[in-house]
Amino acid sequence: MNRLLKYQWELAAPFCGALLTLAFAPYDYAYVAISALIFVYAAWQQRTPKRAALIGYLFGLGLFGTGIWWTYISIHDFGGADPYSSIALTALLVAVWALFPALTGWLIAKWSVVPANGLRIVGAALAWVAVEYFRGYWLLNGFPWLQIAYSQIQTPLAGFAPLAGVYGVGFLLALSAFTAVEMLRGRVATRHGLPLLLVIWAGGAYLQTVQWTEAAGEPIKITLVQGNIGQEHKWQSSQKLATLKLYRELTEQHWDSDVIIWPETAIPAFLSQVKEFYIDPLQAVAREHGVDLVVGLPSSGQGKDYYNSVMTLGETQALYHKNHLLPFGEYLPLQPLSGWVLDQLQIPLGDFAAGGDRQTLLSAGGHAFVTTICYEDAFGELVARQVAEAGYIVNMTNDAWFGDSSQPHQHMQMAQMRALETGRYLVRATNTGVTGFVGPDGVLRKQAPLFNTVTITDQIVPMTGLTPYVVLGDKGLFALLAVLLTVMYGWRRWFAGYTPKPAADAVESIGD
Known part of the structure; x- marks a missing residue:
């Protein structure tokens, strides 16, 4: 029993990742996303970066294993692969995408030694959406499925989408969940945390009444x-x-x-x-x-x-002509390796050309x-x-x-x-x-x-x-968040007089 308690976060992580899937369509239990984020952020607190990455990876296996299992249908039913190859390729995709929550956990564990509460929470929320952006836009032409903001399309946070886009909504969702954890742990006073949450959620509800276009x-x-x-x-x-x-x-x-x-x-x-x-x-x-x-x-x-x-x-x-092509569906990245693998599995896939950015x-x-x-x-x-x-x-x-x-x-x-x-x-x-x-x-x-x-x-x-988002764009949003984090860091360092503790001094709490 003691050994199980020692690894309670690891054992629970895949189930909480699967829980997050319920926040998305067609289930639409949007507020479940807050519970899942509260769990995983709490699990990363006072953990070594290595253990936080493991918890994040297991969380990711639960999320993507239940959230993108349908890739099996495409590979097997319509791609013509045998069941074993289809399961193997689907499992490989899940295993690869689960690396991103692992990276998020590693980054947040590294950052958790910052003693300034606001700086720590904002940095953690920024780390979450920055990793989502890298996964969703850059790697292998991008795979933005199951980004947390999409689960909030029917909640007050949707009011921020015309201002800050999908990553702005995701940042505020993560910020809300992480603030709740810090309040529960007694590291953020309720008199500070609750007004912040009220501003975010009531502000989103108000923004839903604003018409940005005509x-x-x-x-x-x-x-x-x-x-x-x-x-x-x-x-x-x-x-x-x-x-x-x-x-x-x-x-x-x-x-x-x-x-x-x-x-x-x-x-x-x-x-x-x-x-x-x-x-x-x-x-x-x-x-x-x-x-x-x-x-x-x-x-x-x-x-x-x-x-x-x-x-x-x-x-x-x-x-x-379609410009942003689907990797492994409309073009084959990582050539010649990907083409050789698919040839061995006898899975026929297309190889389209991109239409270009300057189309009328x-x-x-x-x-x-x-x-x-x-x-x-x-x-x-x-x-x-x-x-x-x-x-x-x-x-x-x-x-x-x-x-x-x-x-x-x-x-x-x-x-x-x-x-x-x-x-x-x-x-x-x-x-x-x-x-x-x-x-x-x-x-x-x-x-x-x-x-x-x-x-x-x-x-x-x-x-x-x-809308403000159309003017700002994703890159503009991340630039503003980076400026915010820099200003907060400068304020604390030069006016509050502290020096962040080195990551090596972080204390891991087992089973708390």
Whole structure:
């Protein structure tokens, strides 16, 4: 029993990591995130950096093991790998991403020797979101899944998203949880901690009433088409004509709309293969009815390059090529190692080219819009840097790769954050779900039923104006947080006269 008590934090860590998963869609127990963060921060207190990293790693195994298990569906059911290889690759992904909570634990344990309470808490919260940013934006082109801020899309903290984006919301969530731990441990006086928490949460509630952008024109009537084509049939040549017929028939029911949007790669053939007999006639009839179509399809470039593309048809005809590609799904990083491994496992994956950062915005319904294809809507700065000239945001996705799992719901939650950050309506057309309309407040206003062949229609208002986050960006936020930390450190050092203790002097408390 004594031995179990000695390692109680390690034993509980995977369960608390799994608990954090419940804060995200489709479970939406948002406040569970605070409990999970309180646990892991408490577990890191007065631990050696090495032990804190172990606790963080075990926490990460619980979080990612329960939060991204759906990668198995993609690898096995649709990638064609055998069960053992699929389990091994899924476990490898979980093991790799769990390294990031381990890094966070190591950093916070190193920083925990700082005796200044405010400096210690702010530094720890900054360490949390800085590691999330590195994971979500830089490593292997970024993997921002399960960043803590997405769990708060329905809480008062969502009010800070138009000011500071997803990492600002994450910082305030971590700051709240870490302050609570310091209060419980008696290191922060209640008279100091409670007012801070009140300012954060009441301030967020107030900010939810602020409208940062304004209407830029009359409402636009938009129809979203959800074809519900099974991934196992999508690219079969024998199904191509039936798929093309289905989308055209669903579209012809809505010539009274201003804009009709299809999902990612709704057309299962290259543009050059369908242009004359399908695209050109569709363009003509759309123009005849005064409707703009936005369709997804692959297209060829120069040489061997090919793209995951979006095409507008109607008043104008133009292309957007996906720029932020999904690693191991649309391109193979770590070549030649990754290609060799996947060849051995006989898993066929695409190798698309990126479209580039300087693409002209597409237009439909009389307004330009920001285009995001699937995974691109997970990156706030990618949307923010294009939104100044855009009236709304369009996301086109095919989440059929992940079946009836939590992934489509998690993905929609991330898309909702993009609408909230930018103060724009977001419309999202997917193959199997979640298809829906999101307001500038991040609320999912209308949704199609999953795994149904269906269309849904609603009106959106094109918006103008920039939120503070669009102006600031993620890099600007981190610069401000770094300045805050530096000022706090300087104040304590030069005016309060202390010198931080070396990390080697940290005392590890076993089983407290």
